[in-house]
Amino acid sequence: QVQLVESGGGLVQAGGSLRLSCAASGRTFSSYTMGWFRQAPGKERELVITIGWSGGSTVYVDSVKGRFTISRDNAKNTVYLQMESLKPEDTAVYYCAAEVGGSWEVWGKGTLVTVSS
Numbered sequence: 001q002v003q004l005v006e007s008g009g010g011l012v013q014a015g016g017s018l019r020l021s022c023a024a025s026g027r028t029f030s031s032y033t034m035g036w037f038r039q040a041p042g043k044e045r046e047l048v049i050t051i052g053w054s055g056g057s058t059v060y061v062d063s064v065k066g067r068f069t070i071s072r073d074n075a076k077n078t079v080y081l082q083m084e085s086l087k088p089e090d091t092a093v094y095y096c097a098a099e100v101g102g103s104w105e106v107w108g109k110g111t112l113v114t115v116s117s
Helices: none
Strands: 003-007 010-013 018-025 034-039 046-051 057-059 068-073 078-083 092-100 103-107 111-116
Touching (some): 003 092, 003 103, 018 092, 018 111, 034 068, 034 078, 046 078, 057 068
Parallel strands (some): 010 111
Antiparallel strands (some): 018 078, 034 046, 034 092, 046 057, 092 103, 092 111
């Protein structure tokens, strides 16, 4: 049983940086693919970036390429999202999730990121 808790969201000016953390409890998640989703006001939730158990990452949103980096520390059961050069359109609730049995089955409650112009 895995429980995910996001932290690190807040208000930041355009061009600034922010690091989100996703802490897992209950068991190790070293064998799971982890991902960050986001949902902007009035928009559907979208998959942003994932990281496999071996550390390889995949970006799914073109606008964040070169700006967002995902990493994981399996010894600490923690996943990070480093966000650079933030833009107002990055404003959203960001969710951490774990892929279990081929589906995104475990979710955090989300953390709000607001980027001011």
